[in-house]
Amino acid sequence: DVTDLVKSKMLTFLDMRTHFSKIYLREERKKIEPRFIIESVLNAVKKAKAKRLVIDPIAPLIYGGSSEDVLYVREFLREMVFAIERVGTITTVMTSEVPTGSKMLSRFGVEEFLASGIIVLGLEEVKGGVVRVMYLRKARWAPAKPVKFIFDIEPGRGIVVKGLYSLQEVPSL
Known part of the structure; x- marks a missing residue:
């Protein structure tokens, strides 16, 4: 629950739908100027004095x-x-979905070239069950071992790394 964080202004959600609503209402399908979206995001960052985005x-x-x-x-x-x-002085995390079955690292295939780091989350079938797996695909300026980890998503804790991914040591499903 993030209610207390929002009330104390430690967490702010920026609803970007306002930038798109006029286009949806008019049913126009044109490109929105990137600078308007970027300015909105940066204004919210400055207003909140955010350290993370x-x-x-x-x-x-x-x-x-x-x-x-x-x-x-x-x-x-x-x-x-x-x-x-x-x-x-802002740490930024951007997520990008990957189409199911795709070998790409991002939706459009270009996001990863601008990123300093990439963490890939996925599902793998193991021993008749499915496990959540993550690995560090890219870490600019830092050495990164190519290893996979099993993780879980737990209420109140979020993403919890359970350990190294090994076929011999996969937790019971």
Whole structure:
């Protein structure tokens, strides 16, 4: 429960639907200027004096871009990442969904090139059951061993790493 964090202004949710509602109402399908979205995010960061920013997920902000429009997506993300970096002292986490069955690391296939680090979360079938698995795919400026971990999502705790992923040591399902 995050109610106390919101009340104490330790956590702020920025509802980006206002940027898209006029377009939905008019049923226009045009691209939104990335700078308006970026300015809204950065204004909220400055107003809250935030030290951390989470954009979950990034794909809806890239309205008007499609998986075929890689140049638009790349430019939008580049502008956003560089604008956030100019703020200087903010740790940013962006999530990106991956289409089921895809071998890609992100929705549009370009997000990972701008990221300093990538943590991949997934599901794997093991011994007739399914386990949650995570691994560090990229860690710019730091060595990263290519190992997988089993994790769980627990109420009140969030993501809890259970240990190294090993076929011999998979917890009972």
